Amino acid sequence: MMTSHEIREKFLSYFESKGHTRVDSSSLIPQNDPTLLFTNAGMNQFKDVFLGLKSLPYSRAVTCQKCVRAGGKHNDLESVGKTARHHTFFEMLGNFSFGDYFKKEAIEYAWEFLTDVLKLPKEQLWVSVFEEDEEAFELWQAYIPADRIVRLGEKDNFWSMGDTGPCGPCSEIYIDRGEEHSCNAKECALGKCDCDRWRELWNLVFMQYSRDENGTMTPLPKPSIDTGMGLERIATVMQDVYSNYDTDLLRPIITFLESMTGKKYKGGEEGFPFRVIADHSRAITFLISDGVLPGNEGRNYVLRRIIRRAARYGKELNLNEPFLYKIVPQVVSLMKDAYPELEKNITYIQKIVKSEEERFLETLSDGLKILYENIERLSKENKREIPGRTAFMLYDTYGFPIDLTCDIAEENGMSVDIKTFEQLMTKQREKAKAARKEMYEVDEFFKIIAHLPSSVFVGYDTFESSSSVQFILSGNEPVKACNNKVKDIILVLDKTPFYAESGGQVGDTGIIEGKDFLFRVTETHKTPDGKIYHIGKIEKGNINVGDTVLARINVERRQSISRNHSATHLLHRALKEVLGEHVNQAGSLVDEHRLRFDFSHFSGLTPDEILQVEMKVNNAILKNLPANIHWTTLHEAQEQGAVALFGEKYQERVRMVCFGDYSKELCGGTHVKSSSEIGLFKIVSENSIGSGLRRIEAVCGFNLMQYLYDNLEILNETAQLLKAYPNEITQKIQELQEKIRSQAREIDSLKQQVINSEVVEILKNAKCVNNINVISAKTESKDIDDLRKMCDMLKQKIKTGIVALGSCNDDKVSFVVAVTDDLTKKGYHAGKIIKNIAQIAGGSGGGRPDFAQAGGKIPAKIDEALSSVSEIIMNI
Numbered sequence: 001m002m003t004s005h006e007i008r009e010k011f012l013s014y015f016e017s018k019g020h021t022r023v024d025s026s027s028l029i030p031q032n033d034p035t036l037l038f039t040n041a042g043m044n045q046f047k048d049v050f051l052g053l054k055s056l057p058y059s060r061a062v063t064c065q066k067c068v069r070a071g072g073k074h075n076d077l078e079s080v081g082k083t084a085r086h087h088t089f090f091e092m093l094g095n096f097s098f099g100d101y102f103k104k105e106a107i108e109y110a111w112e113f114l115t116d117v118l119k120l121p122k123e124q125l126w127v128s129v130f131e132e133d134e135e136a137f138e139l140w141q142a143y144i145p146a147d148r149i150v151r152l153g154e155k156d157n158f159w160s161m162g163d164t165g166p167c168g169p170c171s172e173i174y175i176d177r178g179e180e181h182s183c184n185a186k187e188c189a190l191g192k193c194d195c196d197r198w199r200e201l202w203n204l205v206f207m208q209y210s211r212d213e214n215g216t217m218t219p220l221p222k223p224s225i226d227t228g229m230g231l232e233r234i235a236t237v238m239q240d241v242y243s244n245y246d247t248d249l250l251r252p253i254i255t256f257l258e259s260m261t262g263k264k265y266k267g268g269e270e271g272f273p274f275r276v277i278a279d280h281s282r283a284i285t286f287l288i289s290d291g292v293l294p295g296n297e298g299r300n301y302v303l304r305r306i307i308r309r310a311a312r313y314g315k316e317l318n319l320n321e322p323f324l325y326k327i328v329p330q331v332v333s334l335m336k337d338a339y340p341e342l343e344k345n346i347t348y349i350q351k352i353v354k355s356e357e358e359r360f361l362e363t364l365s366d367g368l369k370i371l372y373e374n375i376e377r378l379s380k381e382n383k384r385e386i387p388g389r390t391a392f393m394l395y396d397t398y399g400f401p402i403d404l405t406c407d408i409a410e411e412n413g414m415s416v417d418i419k420t421f422e423q424l425m426t427k428q429r430e431k432a433k434a435a436r437k438e439m440y441e442v443d444e445f446f447k448i449i450a451h452l453p454s455s456v457f458v459g460y461d462t463f464e465s466s467s468s469v470q471f472i473l474s475g476n477e478p479v480k481a482c483n484n485k486v487k488d489i490i491l492v493l494d495k496t497p498f499y500a501e502s503g504g505q506v507g508d509t510g511i512i513e514g515k516d517f518l519f520r521v522t523e524t525h526k527t528p529d530g531k532i533y534h535i536g537k538i539e540k541g542n543i544n545v546g547d548t549v550l551a552r553i554n555v556e557r558r559q560s561i562s563r564n565h566s567a568t569h570l571l572h573r574a575l576k577e578v579l580g581e582h583v584n585q586a587g588s589l590v591d592e593h594r595l596r597f598d599f600s601h602f603s604g605l606t607p608d609e610i611l612q613v614e615m616k617v618n619n620a621i622l623k624n625l626p627a628n629i630h631w632t633t634l635h636e637a638q639e640q641g642a643v644a645l646f647g648e649k650y651q652e653r654v655r656m657v658c659f660g661d662y663s664k665e666l667c668g669g670t671h672v673k674s675s676s677e678i679g680l681f682k683i684v685s686e687n688s689i690g691s692g693l694r695r696i697e698a699v700c701g702f703n704l705m706q707y708l709y710d711n712l713e714i715l716n717e718t719a720q721l722l723k724a725y726p727n728e729i730t731q732k733i734q735e736l737q738e739k740i741r742s743q744a745r746e747i748d749s750l751k752q753q754v755i756n757s758e759v760v761e762i763l764k765n766a767k768c769v770n771n772i773n774v775i776s777a778k779t780e781s782k783d784i785d786d787l788r789k790m791c792d793m794l795k796q797k798i799k800t801g802i803v804a805l806g807s808c809n810d811d812k813v814s815f816v817v818a819v820t821d822d823l824t825k826k827g828y829h830a831g832k833i834i835k836n837i838a839q840i841a842g843g844s845g846g847g848r849p850d851f852a853q854a855g856g857k858i859p860a861k862i863d864e865a866l867s868s869v870s871e872i873i874m875n876i
Contacts, residue, residue: 002118002238004249005337008064008231011093014113015062020095021652023061024634025339028068028290029299037299038068038287042094043205043226049098050166050207050224053446053528057652059100064231064338065092068283070302077306080279082272085199085244088306089283091231091338099222104139106204106225110173111143114201118238124176126150126190126198130157130169136206140171150191159205159226166220168208174198175237199237202229243267245275249334253278256330261317273313280310281324285331288349289342291586293600293692294356300690307353308360308399322357325350348582348600352692355602360399367400368408375412384413388420395421396428446527448478449492454530456495459508460629460670464552467493467512469545473533480545484517484538491519491534491543497553498534500526504588505565505669510553517541519549557592558670563678563701564595566627566659566671567617570681571597571698572643573663574616578609585643586693590669593703597696598689605686605694617681624676625660632656634666642666680704755786759793762805766798769870772823773801776869778862782809784816784853791818791851802828804837804869806862813841813856815865824849828876836872840865 002010012022026045030036033047042065048054070077070088080086095109114120127144129136131151140149160167174190176197182188183195190198205226209217235247244250254265254274265274287303294304307324314323328350332342342349374390386409394400402421409416449471458465471492474482482489491512498521501507507524512534523535568588575583579601587598605613637656638644642664657667659675672678679701689695699707715726722732762777775794781787787805794803795818803818817834824830830852831845838845838854841861845854856865 001240004231004235004247007118007234007238008091008093008338010117011113011229012062012064014117015060015095015109018060018109020060020062021058023063025064025066028066028287029292037302038070039065040067040069041065042067042092042228043096046096046098046226048528050226052450055529056098059098061096061098063092063094063096065094066286066339067092068287070283070306077302077309080276085230085233085236087232087244087279087282089279089286093229093231093234094227095225096227097225099224102208102223102225103136103206106206106227107136107139107143107171110202110204110227114173118234120175120237126174126176128152128157128172128174128191130154130171133157133169133171133206136169136171152191156191159203159207160211164211164213166207166209166224167211167217168206168223170203170205172200172204173202174200181242196242199233201234201237202227245271245278250275250278250282252334253281253327253330256327257317260323260326261319263317273316276313277310277317277324277327280306281327282331282335284310284324284353285328285335285342285349286339288352289339289345291584291600293352293690295690304356304399307356309401311357311360312364312401312404322354322361324357325354328353345582347580351582351602355692363398364400367394367398370394370398371400371405371408375409375414378414379412384415386414386416388417388422388424391416391418391421392424395425445473445490445533446529448473449527449531449533450529452492452531453494455493455526455532457497457499457532458495459497459499459553462497463555463558464550465495465497467495467549467551469543469547469549470494472543472545481542482538483542484540487537489519489536489538489543491536492531493534493549493551496524496532496534496551498524498532498551499553499558499670500524500532502526503667503669504568505561505590506592508553508558510551512536512549512551514541514543514547514549517543517547519543521553559672559677560592560701560703561590562670562672564592564703565590565667565669566675567678567681567698567700568595568597569657569659569663569665569667569671570617570620570675570678571595571613571696572599572665574613574620575599575601577616578612579605594684594697594699597698599694599696600692601694602692604688610683610686614681614683620659620662621675621678621681623660623662624674625662626674627671628658628660629671630656637664637666640664677701682707751786755781755790755793759790759797762790762794763797766801767870769873772828772873773798774804774870774873775801776804776866777806778866779805779807781807784814787814787816788853791816794818795820802830802833802869802873804833804866806837806841806866808859808862811857811859813843813859813862813865815841815843815845815854815856817847817852819850821850828873833869833872833876837865837868840868 016022026039028039030039030044033044036044042063049056068089077088080088114125115122125144126148127140128150129140131153137149157170157172159170177199178197181197183193185193188195188197206223207226208220208223210220211217232244232247232249235249236242236244239247241247245254257274257277258265265271283306292299292303294307295301310324329346332346336343371394374386378386386405391402391405394405395402406416452470469491472479472482473490474486475488498508498510499505501524510521512519512521518539518541519536520539521534521536524532526532568590572585582600584600585597586600589596631653634652634654637654642656644666654666655668656664657671658664681698681700682704683696683698684707685697687695719726719729722729724732758779762775765777767774775798779787779790781790787807791803791805800820800822802823806813806815815834815837817830819828819830829849831847831849834845834847834852834854838856841856842858843854843856846852
């Protein structure tokens with residue numbers, strides 16, 4: 001027996017002994033990859049390396065990567081709980097070579113780890129190779145007989161990153177679990193069936209080609225290795241259990257569920273809810289810890305779906321109150337050694353989960369009500385099928401699971417139009433797909449300048465530099481020289497003081513000038529592999545590759561940006577102190593005018609909380625805290641308590657920005673020398689930008705002065721309008737409000753007197769039609785509320801009868817009709833009566849049996865419309 005923790009550590013340690021750098025798992029939120037909702041494989045964080053867009057200080061790496069497959073192309077959500085090995089969340093062990101070793105070493109390491117370290121029986125191991133990969137077939141025969149090496153086709157044993165780009169054959173290692181696990185297939189054999197006798201353990205990808213748009217494959221100059229072995233799967237083998245759910249990664253969660261429900265877990269169909277909840281609780285915990293929050297779009301919607309699916313199956317275990325949040329500590333306890341960030345975020349995760357569970361219970365109640373109303377209506381119409389559109393509406397709007405709709409339908413002797421439901425689901429997926437960038441497109445510009453060395457950024461220490469022009473892009477064409485007739489120019493220098501847009505901070509602007517030219521920089525950006533490029537226009541002269549230039553940024557703008565950036569660090573710390581440590585930055589925008597800071601929190605800030613945050617930030621500013629900025633290792637920075645941002649991927653060497661002992665963050669942006677340079681700080685707005693996400697906008701420095709000047713001007717103008725001093729404005733407004741309220745009461749009293757008088761006159765013209773008291777009259781009241789009020793008064797006066805009133809207001813006509821309760825029981829319906837009246841005046845309307853209102857477009861027809869009431873009643 002070997003615990004999962006031991007397996008994980010043995011894997012990482014083994015490959016470290018083979019010269020691999022241990023790299024931490026990246027976030028479940030992919031960085032710079034629009035094709036993925038979630039990180040779903042170990043190679044995701046190295047994608048730019050394989051594509052040649054980025055280089056690393058090491059050529060071998062080993063990871064244990066947390067993964068989620070619950071959305072997009074790779075989606076195992078619906079299979080979870082039905083099989084022994086599918087999960088939404090799982091861990092992928094992987095070793096990687098970036099142009100270093102290749103097939104021989106990859107095969108050797110895999111075999112040695114499985115047989116020497118894990119001590120798996122060699123005679124039970126099988127291998128598959130790509131049918132055309134003779135090299136792999138030959139290499140494997142040094143370890144395993146040829147009759148246990150199976151050749152498979154492209155579908156099974158050829159891997160590619162996309163339609164174009166890096167690709168290559170792969171080799172998978174299986175363990176034969178014995179004949180007792182055989183299926184009923186005619187031939188139970190590797191490659192012939194997909195039963196659990198042949199348990200796939202490890203996939204070795206040999207990345208050796210680059211495929212172009214025509215399908216032509218060219219050998220890569222530096223072939224690479226990408227491998228993946230699911231921790232849950234290897235744990236089943238090492239712990240001698242059949243299902244992943246029986247390993248020490250998931251069984252303790254099921255045991256906790258047993259104690260919570262008083263029910264015993266069993267395999268097969270009965271254990272399905274236990275497995276779903278155990279799996280989903282891990283995905284929920286990790287996703288929220290990595291910064292994903294329940295919502296209505298993208299990965300946020302997937303998380304909401306996972307939570308609601310787990311809550312739905314909780315009902316099958318008689319868990320009718322929020323319960324998932326209680327499982328979170330169990331997940332954290334099992335996983336905190338490998339992922340210590342979970343323990344720090346546990347309270348925050350629980351609050352988010354509980355809030356979402358409570359919301360789902362409300363929507364579930366609403367969905368049940370709507371579903372039962374539809375079933376009742378369909379039964380009266382002798383229909384036995386719930387329309388697909390209804391099922392889709394319940395699912396899409398209320399998060400009501402389709403399987404629950406089907407179950408309730410079956411209980412009531414009905415079926416569901418699944419075909420239409422699936423068609424609507426397909427349309428929704430296609431719409432979402434169209435809104436999402438599907439292909440990972442490498443900008444052609446990155447390829448064009450791939451040969452250039454990374455730019456040297458000198459802008460932390462200086463605002464200008466003597467540099468050399470390395471590259472010029474005119475339009476879409478690289479050129480050796482360029483003049484001011486061309487509009488859009490990109491320049492790359494060997495070194496630059498211009499900060500490239502990154503981490504929420506906008507890029508620098510300024511000028512690049514030489515002996516005979518001046519280039520105005522309007523934007524500064526950088527490629528994934530660190531090359532800084534300047535976008536702008538030539539204002540005079542000609543630029544040549546190789547020219548020596550003076551690159552000078554807009555200093556005043558940079559300083560303003562730096563003030564705002566430094567203020568975000570102080571704001572982040574203050575929010576944690578006032579609201580709690582669960583607060584984490586979820587995004588930011590820092591420019592020369594303001595700062596915008598997005599953060600995780602589940603409720604709006606009170607005025608007192610905003611004031612506390614402002615006071616803490618300004619207190620830190622006035623203490624003149626020195627900015628201590630230095631490079632260190634990621635481990636050392638974390639040991640010192642530096643804040644790392646959710647979803648951000650850091651290199652081993654990181655830049656730590658400290659303001660005294662108050663704020664410590666990992667950051668690559670530009671900052672002030674001391675906190676007092678920020679000036680003062682003021683929050684100008686705070687609002688929600690999504691479920692569990694808030695946004696603060698603030699100003700500081702000269703921007704705060706301008707903000708105060710603008711508001712003082714408004715204050716003085718208001719004082720002049722009120723003919724008061726600024727300090728008397730509040731009192732003056734209160735006096736005016738009381739005066740307005742008094743006048744409103746007086747107007748209401750006068751209007752009521754007019755209405756009372758008009759009601760008396762209208763009553764005199766009451767008629768008897770079919771033994772029914774009927775009042776039909778045009779009134780002077782223009783307001784629809786006054787019409788309603790008069791209608792109610794007349795209804796009370798006549799006790800029994802029908803009242804119809806109308807009025808004109810400019811080119812619009814308004815009608816109201818009221819029917820006493822005794823007459824509604826006899827079939828008189830206000831909504832039907834008013835519909836006929838309004839049609840005469842060119843309008844329409846409707847309402848309840850006892851009251852209705854309508855509008856019309858032809859004022860000249862109002863008398864004719866009201867005169868028709870008696871005839872309408874006679875024909876009912």
